Amino acid sequence: MQMLSRRDIEYLLAVYEIECDDGLVRTVRLAKRMKVSPSTATSALRRLSNLGLIEFTPRRGARLTNEGRKVVLEILWRHGVVERLLTHVGLTIDEACEVAFRIQHLMPKEALIKICKYLGHPSRCPHGYEIPHPERPHMKKYPICRPK
Numbered sequence: 655m656q657m658l659s660r661r662d663i664e665y666l667l668a669v670y671e672i673e674c675d676d677g678l679v680r681t682v683r684l685a686k687r688m689k690v691s692p693s694t695a696t697s698a699l700r701r702l703s704n705l706g707l708i709e710f711t712p713r714r715g716a717r718l719t720n721e722g723r724k725v726v727l728e729i730l731w732r733h734g735v736v737e738r739l740l741t742h743v744g745l746t747i748d749e750a751c752e753v754a755f756r757i758q759h760l761m762p763k764e765a766l767i768k769i770c771k772y773l774g775h776p777s778r779c780p781h782g783y784e785i786p787h788p789e790r791p792h793m794k795k796y797p798i799c800r801p802k
């Protein structure tokens with residue numbers, strides 16, 4: 655998780671979102687969503703594919719591997735837990751979302767597990783979005799919470 659950049663995570667979340675709606679993620683569609691050129695999207699997809707997080711067929715598109723899907727669900731859990739922590743200590747929801755997105759992937763998982771426990775294993779983020787939890791059965795698709 656720590657080796658992923660914020661940009662990698664934005665790509666993974668976009669792939670997750672498009673895949674949930676449409677199955678295979680076309681490079682052009684992803685590029686549009688990320689507001690980049692298709693060749694920029696292609697190099698991002700290659701990088702994630704080298705990390706084993708997506709399966710990428712040039713000219714066709716991409717989908718998450720099982721590992722990639724696990725990473726996305728962990729990010730969504732991390733995001734919700736960090737947001738809860740930050741609003742708990744007084745940040746506004748928007749501030750919490752912004753800060754959470756910057757630090758969520760850098761924090762050690764053990765710390766997150768302790769924070770999650772301290773917060774009573776929240777099932778929703780402060781915006782009211784349902785968040786996955788390692789100990790609960792997963793829904794088919796979770797809403798993505800990200801800074802505006």
Ligand SMILES: [Zn+2]
Binds near residue numbers: 750751752779799800
């Ligand atoms: Zn958020």
Ligand SMILES: [Zn+2]
Binds near residue numbers: 771774
């Ligand atoms: Zn928990």
